[in-house]
Amino acid sequence: MEPAERMLREIDQLRDSLVELTQELIRIPTLNPPGANYLQICEFLRRRLLQSGFEVELMRAVGAPADSDRYPRYNLLARRKGALPGDCVHFNSHTDVVQVGEGWTVDPFAGQVRGERLFGRGACDMKGGLAASIIAVEAFTACCPNFAGAIEVSATADEESGGFGGVAWLAERGWFSPQRVQHVIIPEPLNKDRICLGHRGVWWAEIETKGRIAHGSMPFLGDCAVRHMGAVIAEMEQSLFPALAQTRTGMPVVPPEAKQPSLNINSIHGGEPEQDCDFSGFPAPCVPDRCRMIVDRRFVAEESLAEVRSELSDLLQRVKESRPGMGVELRELFSVLPVLTEKDAPVVRSVGKAIRSVFDKAPDYVVSPGTYDQKHIDRIGRLKNCIAYGPGRIDLAHQPDEWIGIGDMLDSAKVMALTLVDLLKPG
Numbered sequence: 001m002e003p004a005e006r007m008l009r010e011i012d013q014l015r016d017s018l019v020e021l022t023q024e025l026i027r028i029p030t031l032n033p034p035g036a037n038y039l040q041i042c043e044f045l046r047r048r049l050l051q052s053g054f055e056v057e058l059m060r061a062v063g064a065p066a067d068s069d070r071y072p073r074y075n076l077l078a079r080r081k082g083a084l085p086g087d088c089v090h091f092n093s094h095t096d097v098v099q100v101g102e103g104w105t106v107d108p109f110a111g112q113v114r115g116e117r118l119f120g121r122g123a124c125d126m127k128g129g130l131a132a133s134i135i136a137v138e139a140f141t142a143c144c145p146n147f148a149g150a151i152e153v154s155a156t157a158d159e160e161s162g163g164f165g166g167v168a169w170l171a172e173r174g175w176f177s178p179q180r181v182q183h184v185i186i187p188e189p190l191n192k193d194r195i196c197l198g199h200r201g202v203w204w205a206e207i208e209t210k211g212r213i214a215h216g217s218m219p220f221l222g223d224c225a226v227r228h229m230g231a232v233i234a235e236m237e238q239s240l241f242p243a244l245a246q247t248r249t250g251m252p253v254v255p256p257e258a259k260q261p262s263l264n265i266n267s268i269h270g271g272e273p274e275q276d277c278d279f280s281g282f283p284a285p286c287v288p289d290r291c292r293m294i295v296d297r298r299f300v301a302e303e304s305l306a307e308v309r310s311e312l313s314d315l316l317q318r319v320k321e322s323r324p325g326m327g328v329e330l331r332e333l334f335s336v337l338p339v340l341t342e343k344d345a346p347v348v349r350s351v352g353k354a355i356r357s358v359f360d361k362a363p364d365y366v367v368s369p370g371t372y373d374q375k376h377i378d379r380i381g382r383l384k385n386c387i388a389y390g391p392g393r394i395d396l397a398h399q400p401d402e403w404i405g406i407g408d409m410l411d412s413a414k415v416m417a418l419t420l421v422d423l424l425k426p427g
């Protein structure tokens with residue numbers, strides 16, 4: 001029997017071990033915020049990966065946002081060298097999970113199995129993907145111990161809150177430089193037969209309109225900042241939203257509704273601050289002199305960041321000119337450019353080949369509507385040969401009764417292991 005064939009059989013035998021590993025990961029509640037139990041999950045993974053022949057380093061992201069003695073941002077990086085020189089293939093997974101929320105019918109941190117499904121917060125996003133990648137590298141190294149190159153597995157913090165204490169921190173310290181890592185696979189839940197090439201861009205900004213405070217019984221003596229903001233929203237409805245709806249990207253974004261750029265009004269606040277819910281008094285009569293709005297603009301490869309910025313600043317200028325006395329400021333909070341790995345990049349070709357051989361079909365190529373840690377590997381690490389590929393359905397992420405299919409994890413582990421055979425074959 002061919003070693004690759006033996007390896008795939010071996011993965012089928014590892015079903016129970018894969019389920020157990022995923023359950024153990026789910027049972028460590030790595031909730032973010034606040035960023036709990038990162039050290040515990042890294043210690044657990046260190047034991048596992050040392051046993052599998054990896055050298056393991058634990059690194060605390062000292063100085064990163066939210067890192068504290070109470071909630072330290074720990075990251076794990078494991079490396080196993082082959083018998084010959086060659087490329088390094090890196091699997092990166094985030095260890096954090098989002099809050100539980102309402103509506104669960106199972107214990108979110110028990111890792112319960114019902115039939116083909118394994119339940120728990122983080123089951124699909126993305127402890128199932130992490131477990132599948134570990135099983136894949138273990139099966140590969142057992143069957144092909146004389147491989148060329150190196151394999152890395154990292155388990156990183158804070159992806160759900162921007163990745164600054166995780167992949168960004170590691171990338172800034174050179175861990176994702178193209179000299180030491182050549183191929184990166186992020187096992188986010190994008191479906192076992194799809195390759196995610198990247199994501200749309202993001203631009204967050206705060207708009208503040210300004211007026212003048214006065215007694216609420218004589219609004220003519222003041223200038224209402226909330227009405228100015230109302231005019232801003234009216235202008236968005238008039239010109240901006242229809243323009244966004246007209247734009248279509250060539251990026252293969254899923255779901256298809258996300259093939260156009262979008263703008264979400266994230267929050268809006270004007271006038272007197274809201275009181276605590278136990279406050280039973282009445283508000284004081286005032287004309288609001290300040291109103292603030294946070295907008296979340298998602299943009300596509302066909303748009304530049306400069307265009308996205310000027311589209312909104314021009315709109316504000318138009319509104320301001322039509323309203324005497326109105327003050328307005330626009331502050332940028334942060335931006336991430338769209339990321340798109342080439343379809344003929346080596347890691348895309350290899351994973352595509354593996355998908356063809358496991359499922360007997362061509363892979364689908366997709367782009368994610370929201371960002372994930374690929375942005376840091378691309379921008380800070382300057383490593384372009386990076387994709388997201390992993391088991392699970394993205395629409396189950398962050399939902400109650402989150403689950404992952406056990407067979408899907410096994411299938412994905414096979415794709416990952418075959419990718420290693422392709423990229424790290426000796427000679």
Ligand SMILES: [Zn+2]
Pocket residue numbers: 094125126159188189372
């Ligand atoms: Zn995720």
